[in-house]
């Protein structure tokens with residue numbers, strides 16, 4: 486898969502994809518990530534990428550020309566353009582699975598007050614990562630890229646994502662490792678019993694309880 490990230494702040498991405506699992510996925514050529522500064526596509530003499538809003542109001546609005554030219558120069562039939570914006574649809578694990586099937590993703594990060602409305606016409610999806618406001622789409626783009634790359638075949642053991650929280654609308658069960666007692670806190674005895682049927686039942690019960698307490702909205706699914 487190829488992921489192109491369009492941003493005015495490419496340096497924000499200089500370390501996040503250079504560690505751990507994403508780094509290995511790049512080394513194994515499972516994913517190629519390019520960070521592109523769409524300011525480079527501005528035809529303005531001062532490389533301006535934003536302007537004041539028609540109708541007045543505060544803040545600046547990202548202009549069409551640099552973003553259209555940038556996207557048109559890298560887009561092919563196989564590309565899906567995703568705009569990161571607080572007014573997009575809420576990002577969910579199902580969307581990560583669906584995006585993981587694509588060959589080429591273009592992630593468009595905004596900053597300032599927002600995008601000229603006409604930029605939406607060249608985007609296939611508009612995604613928000615939750616109900617809070619961030620200064621820009623860069624951190625959301627990192628979140629999408631991370632959640633998608635880990636699903637690509639060969640990046641992590643297939644078995645680990647079968648068990649992911651959210652796959653079956655339940656949160657994860659609690660995990661323990663050595664020692665058996667730490668500061669008086671004990672590992673539940675069933676986990677040491679060796680009875681795998683009991684262990685599975687215990688874990689399922691913990692998942693239900695935790696989901697009921699913390700995320701009752703998930704149980705409705």
Ligand code: 6GU
Pocket residue numbers: 568569570571612613614615616617618619620621622625
């Ligand atoms: Cl995608 N962008 C910004 N600026 N804020 C957000 C967001 C995106 N998702 C939640 N808040």
